Amino acid sequence: MPIPVNPPKGTFAEGIATLDASDADRVRGCISGWTNEPWVQVAANLRKEPGLTATVFGAILSDLTQTLASGTPAQEAWIEVCRRNRFKGALHPHTPKVLGRAMPIGTFAARVSESSGLPTDACRKLLREIAMAGGAVHPRKARILRKALLGRYVVWATFSQSTPDSNPFDDLPHSTRDIRVVLGLGHLGESDDLVLLAYETQNGTVVLEVYRPTVWDADDSPWFRPNPDPDDPFGETLPLTPNPLNLPPQPEVVHRDTTCEKLLFPIYLTV
Numbered sequence: 001m002p003i004p005v006n007p008p009k010g011t012f013a014e015g016i017a018t019l020d021a022s023d024a025d026r027v028r029g030c031i032s033g034w035t036n037e038p039w040v041q042v043a044a045n046l047r048k049e050p051g052l053t054a055t056v057f058g059a060i061l062s063d064l065t066q067t068l069a070s071g072t073p074a075q076e077a078w079i080e081v082c083r084r085n086r087f088k089g090a091l092h093p094h095t096p097k098v099l100g101r102a103m104p105i106g107t108f109a110a111r112v113s114e115s116s117g118l119p120t121d122a123c124r125k126l127l128r129e130i131a132m133a134g135g136a137v138h139p140r141k142a143r144i145l146r147k148a149l150l151g152r153y154v155v156w157a158t159f160s161q162s163t164p165d166s167n168p169f170d171d172l173p174h175s176t177r178d179i180r181v182v183l184g185l186g187h188l189g190e191s192d193d194l195v196l197l198a199y200e201t202q203n204g205t206v207v208l209e210v211y212r213p214t215v216w217d218a219d220d221s222p223w224f225r226p227n228p229d230p231d232d233p234f235g236e237t238l239p240l241t242p243n244p245l246n247l248p249p250q251p252e253v254v255h256r257d258t259t260c261e262k263l264l265f266p267i268y269l270t271v
Helices: 013-018 021-032 039-048 054-069 073-084 105-116 122-134 139-146 174-181
Strands: 099-103 154-157 196-200 251-256
Touching: 013 021, 013 039, 013 054, 021 039, 054 073, 073 154, 073 251, 099 105, 105 122, 105 139, 105 196, 122 139, 174 196
Parallel strands: none
Antiparallel strands: 099 154, 099 196, 154 251
16 A cells, blocks of 8 residues: 655644634743743744644644633643644654663563562562573563563654664663763663663554654653654654764654563663
8 A cells, every 4th residue: 555645744833823813822822931941942842843734733732722721721731732642743654663762770670560560679680680681581581571561651762764673772882871862861860770672563463653753742851852854754862962972863753552562682771
């Protein structure tokens, strides 16, 4: 089946132009009142978001005006609207075969604990054992990990543009500092031990749907920046500074929560 041609993308100005004058003023008044971080950056991202059609942009802004009109405070209204309008970016036309994501080992250990019933400390120890084993993971231990959730609500992931069927972490440094920098993970601590997970996107005949992230997937994150190219089917990370290795931005996509059923080994732990 041929991939449909995406309709032309709109801008904030074109989206707000679809509203009536009073609703447009309500949106402008809302974001002009965001004068502190992270909201200054959220407002800037909204004005620069290029990844939606004017019609969709206008519909989401209309949702915002209705939520504001109900009396919901501006920042709460924004979060509510974000959670109703996730995955509005372009569907990636050629889903990468392998995706990867990083998270604190404690976060993933808690998810493994939830799905397995094992204590969190035991799961943390298990993750270290599996990482040390490389690709030679005992099947029982692998099964424990594969039952865990990769994430909740919106899962952010990266992939290798040059070899989309390979583990994206194979070609990246494995220090916490460098992973934080290259993936723009400013919300994580500099001393956090991170687990680096890679997973296949196809399970039998079902292929995971992945989307270009938009400002509404990012909620109130100050670390997100919209990809300025409206035609790219993926976003780009904003590497943190300082960036001593001059690591380039990495592609990023979002998808709905899923389990680690298609988890690949080895998994990596940062040092």
